[in-house]
Amino acid sequence: MDVTIFGSGYVGLVSGTCLAEVGNNVICVDVDQNKIDMLNNGQVPIYEPGLDKMIERNVKEGRLSFTTDIDIAVKHGLFQFIAVGTPPDEDGSADLQYVRAVAKSIGERMDEYRVIIDKSTVPVGTADKVRETVTQALKERNLSTEFDVVSNPEFLKEGDAIDDFMKPDRIVIGTDNPRTTELLRALYAPFNRNHDRLVAMDIRSAELTKYAANSLLATKITFMNELANLAERLGADIENVRLGIGSDPRIGYHFIYPGCGYGGSCFPKDVKALEKTAKQIGYDAKLLAAVENVNNKQKTILFDRISQYFDGNLKGKTIAIWGLSFKPNTDDMRDAPSRVLMESLWAAGAKVHAYDPEAMEETLRIYGQRDDLKLCEEPMDVFAGSDAMALLTEWRIFRSPDFNTIKNNLSTPVIFDGRNVYDPIQMEELGFEYYGMGRGKSCIK
């Protein structure tokens, strides 16, 4: 089938490549000339495990191409996916300008039936807006060409995106026309062989489903963070509590890891956007507001702890940071806790030595070269001349380091573990002062 994907970011590139992988002819279009040039030169602008090889294969076999030419893009696909960004507006609601721009582009060019698919995470009612925009653009051309608008939210996780797309838990299709459900069923059939994962519903429910999923996951994490803060004050170890509750199948082990706050391109903005949607219809979503507030506070805990440890005087200190991306296996730093920590340290006059397996280029892009930031080529390089260590992302490579070298290099052997990767007892035996998240009395100075 012929497929066009607007937006060649994390979602657009992965979706387009996976759809090509199963035999479709896919054109990915983006307004960012630089991104498209990179892709046409065999480079992949984002880090996602396995994506580079899959892109290379599908380009070579002629099923996948990249362009900034909207005329070609609209002409190509029966399916026109919208996978552009929906960042937060100034007031926290989802900024739909990019979605609207794509809808307009399609309406200004389409001359035969098209299925327009919202894959971006968009507030309830967006499909209606897309439909209005396309209808208006067609009207201005004196056309009444048929089209359908579908909500097909994406649930992939960065770091596991290809697997998530190839073997989805569910494929949510929101439509008001059974014809489009069948067209999408055919498009998604290769991902649906094991058992039927397609959940068909009305458009508004599909739009809300994506926000419900992300808000619930953010709530689970936040609940555990709140409990971790309590455990710390009560002399309990949250890691024991986690094991104690996770074994209950009604609770489960997923998304109950305490830590220094969630970040990324989805949870923070989606919780905020849903809260804003609620406000717009006169509903005070107290739980969502609390999740957002608790998470924002959680992201400041590491800095508060480090500052307290050095008696509020961080001027001239150097903190060694492991992990900059918001989670492992991605280079994405949107809303990452590392940004809150680094910016607070800099504001307090401290320096940062940092290492991340994939996110250092992105760090450089965001902050540029600065005297108080040294990005180190090797993980162990961060410790020379540093006063303390902070771990912010649980990359596998950080799990079992050479602690003696770390201890010998730090001026004070102290570890602030924002992800509870290390064992407090072992750390004390090795001669470190260890501060985890919610790990009993040892965390309180």
Ligand SMILES: NC(=O)c1ccc[n+]([C@@H]2O[C@H](COP(=O)([O-])OP(=O)(O)OC[C@H]3O[C@@H](n4cnc5c(N)ncnc54)[C@H](O)[C@@H]3O)[C@@H](O)[C@H]2O)c1
């Ligand atoms: N990143 C994730 O893990 C994830 C998961 C599920 C859903 N989502 C949702 O998917 C959407 C896209 O997210 P992302 O992380 O891929 O964003 P992204 O910022 O990585 O990519 C968006 C791309 O859209 C391009 N773009 C903007 N306007 C355009 C236009 N008019 N025509 C063509 N391209 C245009 C941008 O240049 C950019 O390359 C968001 O709504 C997001 O919430 C993201």
